[in-house]
Amino acid sequence: xxxxxxxxxxxxxxxxxxxxxxxxxxxxxxxxxxxxxxxxxxxxxxxxxxxxxxxxxxxxxxxxxxxxxxxxxxxxxxxxxxxxxxxxxxxxxxxxxxxxxxxxxxxxxxxxxxxxxxxxxxxxxxxxxxxxxxxxxxxxxxxxxxxxxxxxxxxxxxxxxxxxxxxxxxxxxxxxxxxxxxxxxxxxxxxxxxxxxxxxxxxxxxxxxxxxxxxxxxxxxxxxxxxxxxxxxxxxxxxxxxxxxxxxxxxxxxxxxxxxxxxxxxxxxxxxxxxxxxxxxxxxxxxxxxxxxxxxxxxxxxxxxx
Numbered sequence: 362x363x364x365x366x367x368x369x370x371x372x373x374x375x376x377x378x379x380x381x382x383x384x385x386x387x388x389x390x391x392x393x394x395x396x397x398x399x400x401x402x403x404x405x406x407x408x409x410x411x412x413x414x415x416x417x418x419x420x421x422x423x424x425x426x427x428x429x430x431x432x433x434x435x436x437x438x439x440x441x442x443x444x445x446x447x448x449x450x451x452x453x454x455x456x457x458x459x460x461x462x463x464x465x466x467x468x469x470x471x472x473x474x475x476x477x478x479x480x481x482x483x484x485x486x487x488x489x490x491x492x493x494x495x496x497x498x499x500x501x502x503x504x505x506x507x508x509x510x511x512x513x514x515x516x517x518x519x520x521x522x523x524x525x526x527x528x529x530x531x532x533x534x535x536x537x538x539x540x541x542x543x544x545x546x547x548x549x550x551x552x553x554x555x556x557x558x559x560x561x562x563x564x565x566x567x568x569x570x571x572x573x574x575x576x577x578x579x580x581x582x583x584x585x586x587x588x589x590x591x592x593x594x595x596x597x598x599x600x601x602x603x604x605x606x607x608x609x610x611x612x613x614x615x616x617x618x619x620x621x622x623x624x625x626x627x628x629x630x631x632x633x634x635x636x637x638x639x640x641x642x643x644x645x646x647x648x649x650x651x652x653x654x655x656x657x658x659x660x661x662x663x664x665x666x667x
Contacts, residue, residue, distance in 0.1 A: 365389055368659065369429035371447065373438040379567030380461075383501040392427065394439055395419045416442045424450060431455045431663055436462055441472035448475050455666040457481060461498075463588060464491060479665050485589035485611070494665055499658025500596035500650075504567070506575050509602060513576035515541040515638050516606060518583075519565060521548045525583055526558060532581070532626070539635055544573070545581075578638050579604035579624075591615060591653075598622060600650060602642050606634070617653075619643045 369390040374381045381391045396419055397403040406419050424447060432454055434444060439458075448456050458473060460482040470480050470491045480493040488495035516536055518529060526547050533545045549561045565573070574580055580603055582594035589611040598605035599617045608626045612618055621643040624634060651657055 367430045368433065368663075369427055369431070370433045370435065371424070371439070372435040377564075377566045379504070380501070382567075383503050386503060387501075390429065392423055393421055394424070394434075394443055396421055410440065416440065417446060420446055427451060427454075429454070431457070431666070433457045433459055433662070436460045436467045439468055441468065441474070444473050444478060445475060448477060452477075455479065455663070457662060457665075459662070460484070460487065460493075463487060463585065481662060481665065483590045486587060496658060496661055497591045497653065498593070498596070499655035500593075500600050500653055501655050502600065504571060506571055506601045508575060510576045513542075514544045515577065516543045516579045516581055517545075517574055517577040518543075518581040519546040519548075519570050519573065520583075521550050522558070522561070523550060523585075526560070529581075529583055530560065532583070535631065536634070539631070541635060541638065544577070546573075574601070574603060577603065579606050582607040582609065584609045589614075595623075596653060599645055599653070602645070604638065604642060617645060617649060 365388040369392065370381075370384060371392045371394055372381060373395075374391060374393050384391060395403075395406055397406045409419065410416060420443060427450075432447060432451060434447065434457065436458065444456070444458060456477065457479045458470065458481070460467065460470075460480075463484055464470060464482070464487045470493055473480065480491070481496055482488050482491070482493045483496065483498045485495055487493065518533070529545065529547060533543050536543050546562050546565065547560055548564045549558070574597065580594055580597060582592060582605060584590075584592065584607065588609065595605060595607070595612065595615065597603060599622065604621075605612075605623045606626065607623060610625055610628055612623050612625060620629075621637075621640060624637045629637070
């Protein structure tokens with residue numbers, strides 16, 4: 362395993378950001394890309410960028426001081442100009458652009474023209490369209506649930522609207538009609554739109570979310586049409602022994618797929634859902650989980666620079 366001191370991340374950090382917090386607990390440094398330390402400054406920066414003004418005045422000055430050999434840039438909020446800036450400042454280092462989102466929701470990889478930047482995505486479709494390396498993500502096992510209670514809910518959903526809120530509520534109604542106990546927690550999107558829906562609830566801290574799913578038998582994962590990727594919800598299923606309900610038919614290509622672990626909406630018979638919920642979860646051995654840990658993922662990622 363590469364020394365932690367050889368790796369750092371550049372990633373926009375939101376309030377109570379469990380991804381960044383988990384990495385920092387393991388000893389990895391995280392640098393924010395810009396000097397927008399609050400919402401007002403972020404809005405101002407977005408306007409500044411849209412008007413086409415020089416971007417470099419917004420770049421975090423700490424970026425120049427990075428000493429780590431491997432710099433992993435995550436896609437949220439970064440621009441092609443910012444990535445070029447990082448490469449110019451650190452031409453002697455390995456720079457990775459690692460996607461945590463679909464390309465359609467973030468930076469176009471074609472805008473990053475420097476061939477030294479190693480572009481990696483978790484989504485099979487995007488890897489083929491944009492000629493990027495494909496690597497399934499890695500689970501931060503620091504968040505593995507120590508005690509599963511399974512005594513309060515049958516199905517839990519927690520997530521942002523992302524244009525799917527009304528559809529998710531229709532699914533919940535269908536589950537309730539089957540006699541299943543549900544808790545659905547839908548939050549507004551991060552930007553200043555779609556804030557008015559009456560069913561929106563406050564964003565949960567990840568620690569609160571983990572306590573919530575420790576008391577359920579299954580979690581729901583609704584993905585955009587055409588997405589071929591493993592998500593955090595899929596990892597929460599296999600690492601914690603909680604069943605998964607998903608609309609992602611591609612889940613069958615997951616090495617750890619088993620019909621006792623994942624129920625596929627639109628393919629499996631919805632009338633069989635209660636039976637799925639209350640049937641045993643096929644046990645997964647630790648060695649089967651190893652290829653999906655964050656440490657294993659990092660090893661694969663860094664090997665791309667060799």
